[in-house]
Amino acid sequence: MPIVSKRHEEILTILGSEGIVRVQDLAQRLQVSVETVRRDLRPLADRGTILKMHGAVGLAHSGGEAPYERRMRENSKAKQKIARAMAATVRNGETIMIDTGTTTSFLARALAQHERLTIITNSTDIARTLAGRNDSKVLLAGGVVNGDSGAVLGHDAVAFVQRFHVDHAVISAGAIGIDGVMDFEPDEAVFAREVLSRGQRRVVISDLTKFTRSALVQVCDLSEVHQLFTEATPETSIAAYLADAEVQLCGLFA
Template sequence: MLTPRHGAILKLLEGKGPLSVTTLADMLDVSTETMRRDVRALAGAGAVVRVHGAVGLAGQMGEAPFHRRMRENAGPKQAIARAMAVQIADGDSLMLDTGTTTSFLARELLGHRRLTVVTNSSDIARTLATVNGNRVFMAGGELRGDSGASLGASALEFIRAFAVQHAIISAGAVDASGVMDFDLQEAEFARAVLACGARRMVVTDASKFGRRGFIRVTGFEGLDEIFTDAPPPEDVAAALSLAGVRVHLASSDHNGQ
């Protein structure tokens, strides 16, 4: 059963976004230990998520395990992947970070031939290796059990040896300040991917717009294009336009705007 204070916590998080336990305790004039008990109860009920010392509503922060995220917004992600895939020609080189939308893109690229693919995603590597004359280079490093991603210093060092035509990253969150993530190593890897490409792109479904991330990946000045399934909010659209980023909306004709 939610207590009145639990309701007050949820209302604060809804209005202000993720907050620390200490900040919540101060705002509601209770001890940090009392607040920790409240947060544990709310987290146990699935109402809040705790990540990196902050507390937020379940939809505001953190990310579900990879296999669950592959099912979430699958239709829009597939449409985005199809729109992106037609931008890539046989024989092109590309670099992909780990993410559900980039995994959908890998599946849409199964009709392409002789691609050179650099990735830290075991899912993407398995999808595209040994088919149609592709060459796939898999970054080494610590393998994450939830996402099958290879991360860390050795993965970063590996990909920096490549220069590709298309650098494509997914996004954990996008607001008017740019692209963000919830994980430091994933953010570092995505940033490194963008530095390796002549054409720097983000693929993200519209549910990521307006979300708050903890770690900045890049401002929009570090991008050339973004592929999504719905027009961004006005503030995000204005920031993208100011930075000269081309927005592609997934549709039957795949035209950008």
């Protein structure tokens, strides 16, 4: 069955580039009412083109996120800037726990010249990047390996990181907003939540696109984050929420 309206094409373009999007946000983007968007979404859902979930929608084939390699290419310059800014605050010899994510993968690359770090992670990519570098030591969580991202997840991975307390706990995010730091997958959210709780310093690194997205699972409230590194100042409403939660914005670029 063909696409029946130009608005359908616009909806699919937005979902294709951004993953899961709230219905309310779609209505604002398309400058129509929420009820109109819901009517537009109904035939797409009936055909199996999209999935509707808790006030949000995503493409059926993507599960809300593009494959990992594609996500590594998306907004990569901003992610590299964020990673370099965060890495500059880590001193040689310190301990750092990092979860799986594209921005955290760039952080690993930015830490490659550091010396004598102890890195605890569930990311096979981060482990490969930093293992054996400049007398640094990598401790990799055990568990079930995700074939796309290389993340190690599950009960064993969570139990592993519960053994440690580190100087810096750093996580990425699927989305950031008034509901806090969010992720797309429950297992990833559980692991990220545990990582954040292990750090003397609790840091989220995320590019600005995450402030316009929606995700399904809460990782933590904003008040549980000490610092957020991003590439530019978020829009006023989000910046106000961050200020109210006493989250320090870092790594800003003109």
